[in-house]
Amino acid sequence: MKKSTLALAVAVGVLAQQAHAESQADAKGFIEGATSTLGIRNYYINNDSRSGKPAQSLSTEWGQGFDLRFNSGYTQGTVGFGLDAIGLLGIKLDSGRGSNGASNTSYGSNMFPAQATNSNSKAVNDFASLGLTGKVRISQTALKIGTLMPNNPVIKTNDSRLVTQTFTGGEITSNEIKDLTLTGGQIEAVKGRSSSNDEGMSIAGANAITANGRRSNKFYYGGADYKITKDLVASYYYGELKDFYSQNFLGLVHSWAIGPGVLNSDLRYYRSRDNGANGSNSNYFTTGYYGNKVTKGKVDNDLYSYLALYSVAGHTFGGGYQYTKGDSDFPWLNQGDGSSASITTDMQIQKFARAGERTWQARYAYDFAKLGVPGLTAGVVYLHGDNIQTSAGDKSEWERDISVGYVIPQGTFKNLGFAWKNAMWRTSAAVASSYQDENRLIVSYSIPLL
Numbered sequence: 001m002k003k004s005t006l007a008l009a010v011a012v013g014v015l016a017q018q019a020h021a022e023s024q025a026d027a028k029g030f031i032e033g034a035t036s037t038l039g040i041r042n043y044y045i046n047n048d049s050r051s052g053k054p055a056q057s058l059s060t061e062w063g064q065g066f067d068l069r070f071n072s073g074y075t076q077g078t079v080g081f082g083l084d085a086i087g088l089l090g091i092k093l094d095s096g097r098g099s100n101g102a103s104n105t106s107y108g109s110n111m112f113p114a115q116a117t118n119s120n121s122k123a124v125n126d127f128a129s130l131g132l133t134g135k136v137r138i139s140q141t142a143l144k145i146g147t148l149m150p151n152n153p154v155i156k157t158n159d160s161r162l163v164t165q166t167f168t169g170g171e172i173t174s175n176e177i178k179d180l181t182l183t184g185g186q187i188e189a190v191k192g193r194s195s196s197n198d199e200g201m202s203i204a205g206a207n208a209i210t211a212n213g214r215r216s217n218k219f220y221y222g223g224a225d226y227k228i229t230k231d232l233v234a235s236y237y238y239g240e241l242k243d244f245y246s247q248n249f250l251g252l253v254h255s256w257a258i259g260p261g262v263l264n265s266d267l268r269y270y271r272s273r274d275n276g277a278n279g280s281n282s283n284y285f286t287t288g289y290y291g292n293k294v295t296k297g298k299v300d301n302d303l304y305s306y307l308a309l310y311s312v313a314g315h316t317f318g319g320g321y322q323y324t325k326g327d328s329d330f331p332w333l334n335q336g337d338g339s340s341a342s343i344t345t346d347m348q349i350q351k352f353a354r355a356g357e358r359t360w361q362a363r364y365a366y367d368f369a370k371l372g373v374p375g376l377t378a379g380v381v382y383l384h385g386d387n388i389q390t391s392a393g394d395k396s397e398w399e400r401d402i403s404v405g406y407v408i409p410q411g412t413f414k415n416l417g418f419a420w421k422n423a424m425w426r427t428s429a430a431v432a433s434s435y436q437d438e439n440r441l442i443v444s445y446s447i448p449l450l
Helices: 003-018
Strands: 035-048 058-071 079-094 114-116 121-123 126-138 141-148 166-174 180-191 219-229 232-241 245-258 261-274 286-290 293-297 300-312 315-325 358-367 376-388 395-407 416-427 435-448
Touching: 079 141, 126 166
Parallel strands: none
Antiparallel strands: 035 058, 035 435, 058 079, 079 126, 114 121, 126 141, 141 166, 166 180, 180 219, 219 232, 232 245, 245 261, 261 300, 286 293, 300 315, 315 358, 358 376, 376 395, 395 416, 416 435
């Protein structure tokens, strides 16, 4: 057992001594409390870089994904034990050489690992992985060690392709104090959404898979969510990727009944600074705007954002604003093979978080259940970012995303879902491709086994 994992085990023991000596009478048992589901996802993606014409401007792929999960219950007694398992399988249906967006120096295509050839990289026929997670619960405190899929303001699992991204490490969550949730963890490796291999973690600018790429096997995180009132939740989180960056997060989420609807407000602030080698070693630098030019340097970023959503009679109207300040782009765990950041501008194509960028957004969504068609939803989001700092002056970008989805709500094919997602992105900045159009067609089915 690694020292970091042992430390987590010791920590949960300390928490247990401080917790109330409550029994596990509510535990149904290892098998009796178990659940299991099989997720099936058929996924088609077409990504067209319409200008700039990079060497590979078109990516078209089609695949079938399977996600089998087993979550045990906890054994009865003062200390409850359990085991979770996740099996992932991705199968290529269509991804010919020259249309999978891969190259010899890339991670592969949008959905599959790449197999290098003499002239290009070819998507493999299939890939699979198995993850196991041991868990222990004492009172209202739980420890998990193994495969994790964390989702909080400083680390977020990406699930936007055939199979989900997973992490390896340990995590403790505690609800011993009423209305307060405490979370702490350490991640040692990540498995990408189109990979079956664990690897170290990195950030943009240092995440090349060539010899110059740099990795870390330590990401620490911890935080608290406190329910001040039934409508107001305050959060603080800290994340640290060793030798890359340290990040502090403050957030407020408020729900307010106004007239016939409800206004939900989401206020966020991130403070990100360099850590370890990132402060002096150029191999660990990130992307940004330094010395009047777009280049690499140490992490230095503050991000402020506010998003308001008003829901009434099936309609949801939204608007928001985000501002980044500092020399670097906003940092998050990013190995270069597809990743998610817990910011309100993480869209289908872009994240709108470059150095100095100011972004406003407008949203609209409708739930057709109000018209007698439960399970049918549609939405549109538009973002416009400007003040992107370059040596040629400030530049801008915009993205428009449309989504339509239908999930059969009942009957023989309950949980069978269909989705279409369309995105357009344009920018005036000098990048490899300033135009990008993308379509995704997804058919999904969740089958309960236990």
